[in-house]
Amino acid sequence: MTPEELDEIAESERGAQSHFAQRVNVCVAAGCLSCQSQSVKDGLDREANRRGIKDHCQIKSVGCMGLCAEGPLVSTSSGVLYQKVQAEDGAAILDSLDGQPVSHLVCPTDVPFFQRQKKIVLENSGVIDPERIEDYIAAEGYAALIKALTEMTPREVIDQVTKSGLRGRGGAGYPTGLKWSTVSKSVGTKKYVICNGDEGDPGAFMDRSVLESDPHRVLEGMLIAAFAVGASEGFVYVRAEYPLAVKRLRTSIRQAERVGLLGSDICGTRFSFRVDVRLGAGAFVCGEETALIASVEGKRGTPRPRPPYPAMEGLFGEPTLINNVETFANIPAIIRKGGEWYAQIGTEKSKGTKVFALAGRVQNTGLVEVPMGISLREMVFEIGGGIPEGRKFKAVQTGGPSGGCLPSDCLDMPVDYESLAKAGSIMGSGGMIVMDESSCMVDVAKYFMDFCMTESCGKCIPCRVGTYQMHRILTAIGNMAATEQDLKMLEQLCDLLKHTSLCGLGQSAPNPVVSTLRSFAEEYRAHIQDHKCPAGVCVAQSEGETA
Amino acid sequence: MSSYVAKPSPPNQDKRWKLVDATIRRQGQQARGLIETLHTVQEAFGYLDEQALRYVAMSLRVPLSRAYGVATFYHFFTLKPAGQHTCVICMGTACYIKGAPQLLDAVQRDLGIIPGETTTDKKVSLLTARCLGSCGLAPAVVYDQEVAGKVTTSAVREHLKKWASHDA
Numbered sequence: 001m002t003p004e005e006l007d008e009i010a011e012s013e014r015g016a017q018s019h020f021a022q023r024v025n026v027c028v029a030a031g032c033l034s035c036q037s038q039s040v041k042d043g044l045d046r047e048a049n050r051r052g053i054k055d056h057c058q059i060k061s062v063g064c065m066g067l068c069a070e071g072p073l074v075s076t077s078s079g080v081l082y083q084k085v086q087a088e089d090g091a092a093i094l095d096s097l098d099g100q101p102v103s104h105l106v107c108p109t110d111v112p113f114f115q116r117q118k119k120i121v122l123e124n125s126g127v128i129d130p131e132r133i134e135d136y137i138a139a140e141g142y143a144a145l146i147k148a149l150t151e152m153t154p155r156e157v158i159d160q161v162t163k164s165g166l167r168g169r170g171g172a173g174y175p176t177g178l179k180w181s182t183v184s185k186s187v188g189t190k191k192y193v194i195c196n197g198d199e200g201d202p203g204a205f206m207d208r209s210v211l212e213s214d215p216h217r218v219l220e221g222m223l224i225a226a227f228a229v230g231a232s233e234g235f236v237y238v239r240a241e242y243p244l245a246v247k248r249l250r251t252s253i254r255q256a257e258r259v260g261l262l263g264s265d266i267c268g269t270r271f272s273f274r275v276d277v278r279l280g281a282g283a284f285v286c287g288e289e290t291a292l293i294a295s296v297e298g299k300r301g302t303p304r305p306r307p308p309y310p311a312m313e314g315l316f317g318e319p320t321l322i323n324n325v326e327t328f329a330n331i332p333a334i335i336r337k338g339g340e341w342y343a344q345i346g347t348e349k350s351k352g353t354k355v356f357a358l359a360g361r362v363q364n365t366g367l368v369e370v371p372m373g374i375s376l377r378e379m380v381f382e383i384g385g386g387i388p389e390g391r392k393f394k395a396v397q398t399g400g401p402s403g404g405c406l407p408s409d410c411l412d413m414p415v416d417y418e419s420l421a422k423a424g425s426i427m428g429s430g431g432m433i434v435m436d437e438s439s440c441m442v443d444v445a446k447y448f449m450d451f452c453m454t455e456s457c458g459k460c461i462p463c464r465v466g467t468y469q470m471h472r473i474l475t476a477i478g479n480m481a482a483t484e485q486d487l488k489m490l491e492q493l494c495d496l497l498k499h500t501s502l503c504g505l506g507q508s509a510p511n512p513v514v515s516t517l518r519s520f521a522e523e524y525r526a527h528i529q530d531h532k533c534p535a536g537v538c539v540a541q542s543e544g545e546t547a
Numbered sequence: 548m549s550s551y552v553a554k555p556s557p558p559n560q561d562k563r564w565k566l567v568d569a570t571i572r573r574q575g576q577q578a579r580g581l582i583e584t585l586h587t588v589q590e591a592f593g594y595l596d597e598q599a600l601r602y603v604a605m606s607l608r609v610p611l612s613r614a615y616g617v618a619t620f621y622h623f624f625t626l627k628p629a630g631q632h633t634c635v636i637c638m639g640t641a642c643y644i645k646g647a648p649q650l651l652d653a654v655q656r657d658l659g660i661i662p663g664e665t666t667t668d669k670k671v672s673l674l675t676a677r678c679l680g681s682c683g684l685a686p687a688v689v690y691d692q693e694v695a696g697k698v699t700t701s702a703v704r705e706h707l708k709k710w711a712s713h714d715a
Contacts, residue, residue, distance in 0.1 A: 034694035125650025202639030205680035240586065240623050241679060279586050281621030284677065298581035298618040299613075359641035359682035366683045399638065414554050421673075431682070433640045447643055451677070457620075 001260035001267055003146045006137060009259070010126075013138035020058040022097045023077040026085075027126060028207075029064035029185030029212045030244050031366070036087070043087035044074075057097065061152040063213020065126035068366040070107060075126065083107035104370030113364045113381035118345065120353050121329040122369045125213035125354040130248050136216040142261055144335035148224050149267050150317060154184060160330065170196055170287070170324035171399065173350070173417040179321065180422055182311040183229040184258040186319035191231035193222050194315065194322045197238040197245070200284035201400025202451065204431030206355040207325035209367050211238065211245035214329070215412075219275065220479030221328030223261070225272045233274050235296050237286070249277055278299040284401075284455035288503045289314075289322045291457065302328055302459045305505035319442050324429065326355055346372035346453035350416035354489045360397075360433035363388050370415075377411040380434055391436040395519070399428025401448045401455075402508035405441060406521075426508070429440035440537035441520040442527055446474040448450025448512040456505065466497040470513065478525065479533040480540040487528060491517070552641045555605045558600040559597045563591040567599075572607050578609045581617055585624055594625045622677070630665040632705075635689040639678030642686040650686055651675065653700045655705060671710055 010317050026032075026041040028038045044059045065073045076097060082105040085093070106138035119125075126137040136142070148157050162177025183191065195218060199207040222234050238246050253275055256262040264272040278296050285291045286301040293315050295301040310411075316321025330352060334342045337517060346352050350372040356379070359365045363385030370383070376396060380386070389395050395405040404425035406413070413419050417427050435444065453467040473490045476482040494510035501507045517524060531540060554576060557564035570587040574580020584607065595618050604614040618624045636642075648676045651662070656665050658666055658673060665672040681687040684696025690706055 030694070031681060031696075034681060034684060034687070034696050068681075071684075072659040102680065200677065202643070202678035203641045203682055204678070205682050237678075241676065241678075279583065280623075281582060281586070282623035282677070283621050294577075295582065298579040298583070298617070300616055357682055359685060360644045365641075365685070400640070431640070433644060433682075434643055439644055444644075447640070454675075 001268065002072065003150060006142060006146055006257075009134055010137045010140075013134040013209075015408065017138065019060070022053075022057040023060060024057065024064040024093060025060050025066050025075045025126065027063070027071065027073045028061040028130075029209055030242075031064065031068035031209075032071035032073055035071040035084075037085075039087040040074065040085050040090070040273065041239055042071050042226060043090035044093065047090040051094065053094070053135075057094070058101040061129050061131070062127060063130045064209045064367055065124040066122070066367045067107065067113065067364060068469040069166070069364060073107070073126075077388055081107045081109050109342055112378075113366075114205055115370070115383065116374070116378065116383050117369050118353050118371050119369050120333050120342075120345075121210060121217075121355050122213070124217065124334070125209065125367075128214065130213050130215055131251055133252065133259065134215060140336065140508060141216055141332075144332040145220050145223050145227075145261070146225055146507075148335055149269050149271060150244070154230065157224060158184060159336065160335060161228070161302040164330075164334045164342035165339075165346075165349075165352065166327065166330055166334065166342065167356065168324060168415065169326035169429065170329070171402065171426060176323065176327055176468050177324070179311060180225065180228055181322040182309075183231075183319050188311050188318040190233065190316075190376045191229055192315045192318060192320040193229070193231045193234040194227045194292065194296065194320060195222055195234070195325055196289070196322055197236055197242075197325045198280045198287045198292060199239060199242075199325075199429060200287045200455075201402070201431050202428055203359055203400055203433045204356065204395070204429050205357045206367065206430045208239075208242050208245050209326050209357075210329050211242070211249055212354070212533070215245075216256065217247045217329045217332055218249075218325055219256055219262070221323075221331035222275065223273055225321055225323065225328065227271050230318075231311065231321065232272055233276075234441050235276055235278050235315075237278045237280055237292055240281055245372065246277060246279065246368055253277070259386075272413065282453070283457070285457045285503070286507050287504060291503070292322065293320065300457070302457045303505075304386060305502060311509075326430070346365050347416045349418055353524045354415070354427070354430060356430045356432045358384050358434070361387055361391065361436040361438070373379075373414045375412050375414055376406065379432065380411070383404060384434060387434070387436050391438065393434070394437050394439060395435045395441070397425075397433040397435065397444070398431065399426035399449045399511070400431050402426060402504065402513045403431075405435070405444065406515070406517040406545070407517065409473050409515055424518055438535060438537075440478075440531070440533050440535035441516040441523045443469075443535075443537045445513045445516045446478055449474050451510040452505065456509075459470045460500075461505060462497050462500040462501035463502065464503070466493055466506070468511055469493055470497070470510070474513070477527045478533075478538040480527055480533075480538070482528050484528065487524065548708060555602065558602050566591050566604075567603070570653055571603075572606075576607060578607050578613075581607055581609060582621070585614075586616055589624060594628045602659075603691060619646070632668050632670060633672045633674060634707065635676050635688075636687070636703075637679045637681065637685070637687040637689075639673045639680075639682060639685070641682035643677075645685040647686040650688065650700055650703055654703060654707065670705065675685065680698045688696060708715075
């Protein structure tokens with residue numbers, strides 16, 4: 001594959017696409033597929049065949065369009081978006097291509113949900129066919145890789161990433177440029193690049209959508225990273241619970257190998273890179289980088305103390321670069337348009353955009369990408385469309401089991417790494433779950449503690465025993481059987497786990513408790529003193545069943 | 548490099564061992580391929596029994612204890628055969644907030660089993676998932692391989708009834 005050949009593929013694909021005067025895109029990402037979007041696509045195909053318009057009207061499978069709650073979604077070349085489309089609506093949609101839209105299916109796109117978004121990571125989602133490399137190439141795909149390989153030195157690539165201000169999208173927000181630079185300076189016989197797609201937090205589905213809608217983008221990001229740090233082998237670690245993402249990723253690796261974008265001497269340079277997929281097997285702790293490395297090595301996913309950091313001694317003892325799916329997905333755009341362009345977006349310390357999975361008690365659930373620094377209020381009430389059924393907003397939970405619940409007085413806070421941390425939560429990987437007054441905060445804290453207790457790998461005692469004890473106390477509170485003494489103990493345990501656990505799982509496990517204790521102390525008090533659950537979720541158990 | 552040790556032959560004539568052998572070969576018969584190989588076994592046979600664990604351990608030259616340790620560490624692996632149908636209820640945060648506990652309650656009562664168990668007639672296995680990533684469709688349930696979104700208690704009951712009545 002040479003740059004000229006890539007241009008040729010792009011040209012011929014664009015040429016082929018321009019033959020179609022009309023286009024109908026059907027979302028075939030997991031959200032819409034589970035609302036039978038495949039039968040919608042088949043229905044449209046059949047109808048187009050019957051009418052014999054297949055040569056000028058293209059029916060295309062595309063990735064996620066974002067508004068998962070209203071699926072299956074269909075968009076047309078005349079710029080109309082349809083929601084809740086059924087297989088039998090095919091004829092009406094094809095009829096409408098030359099005339100008025102089908103009014104009862106139209107999904108308004110002039111609403112904040114669509115208008116307030118800024119798409120970088122998701123720019124191709126819902127536009128290109130995720131199972132065709134030609135489509136990605138026609139949308140400027142792999143141009144950044146060619147640019148990096150032919151016009152830039154590894155140092156210059158890292159400089160651009162540093163300039164962009166991009167920070168790790170997995171949750172901790174470590175500067176990506178710095179990480180790359182450390183790995184590039186490390187000495188080893190071989191270096192590895194790992195893409196962390198072990199999206200374990202309940203309530204997060206950003207990585208899945210990116211892998212399902214635009215898998216080549218992630219591969220391109222990994223290739224550029226490998227070139228920059230001098231790695232020759234890579235792994236994508238994906239949850240086995242995401243079969244569609246795994247399938248599309250494997251397809252895209254095969255396609256990239258076929259056209260010579262993966263393998264030896266890529267683009268006639270001396271750069272060689274191979275990628276393999278590794279399936280996670282359902283262990284939340286494997287999102288932690290040292291545990292993930294153990295898992296890729298075929299072992300139990302238990303973390304180890306750091307340092308040495310994976311950048312020095314990672315996979316098989318060699319220097320390893322680990323980044324999240326979304327981090328890699330940002331790279332092609334940064335290289336194509338330059339670090340400075342990226343740094344203009346977002347806030348002073350948190351640059352660029354962030355993809356959030358908006359879910360829970362909110363009108364518009366789905367996938368959104370917004371510039372950093374947007375306020376929580378805009379997220380929940382404008383993009384999210386507010387709380388359904390006229391209920392009252394209570395809290396928004398970010399960061400999954402490692403994050404916290406933010407109450408209504410945090411609504412005007414900007415969403416960036418620092419502000420969220422100051423408010424007692426974390427950015428996390430991007431799950432954002434909205435809760436209304438029907439949720440009991442003690443119950444929510446108990447839910448997350450139950451999760452951490454089950455997911456604790458058992459290697460270090462503070463986490464293994466501490467999460468169990470905290471869960472026991474929270475259960476007692478929920479059963480209205482706790483005392484003030486228990487509450488004190490709970491607070492002490494929060495502190496203990498935070499400071500003495502081995503890895504991020506244990507260190508952040510108390511976060512949901514700490515943040516709810518801080519903002520919703522009166523709910524805890526109501527359970528303990530008045531034996532009442534204000535939200536009516538917890539029910540007192542009889543004596544024998546408690547604790 | 549360790550000296551060449553002949554790979555053991557599969558425990559029986561079952562054709563599915565060919566798939567397992569292919570994965571073992573692709574992983575270069577090395578210990579690092581343990582998880583990938585277990586995935587293949589589970590995909591082919593539905594679960595990991597002692598015979599399979601012994602075979603995989605010997606083929607990859609790892610102690611049986613390590614194969615067992617890995618198989619029990621990860622939730623995705625199961626050591627027991629599943630029922631004819633599986634019903635997975637997502638307990639992710641979004642689903643939890645939108646009523647997954649009530650769904651689970653209803654199913655548990657109807658089937659008389661708890662998550663991880665199979666009904667005595669081997670018809671239905673009940674499982675819970677940490678998060679399916681279908682949060683936009685909460686609460687979500689997976690019937691066999693098919694994800695259903697915005698599931699209500701009556702819908703899940705109806706589906707289970709359908710399984711119980713027809714198909715043998």
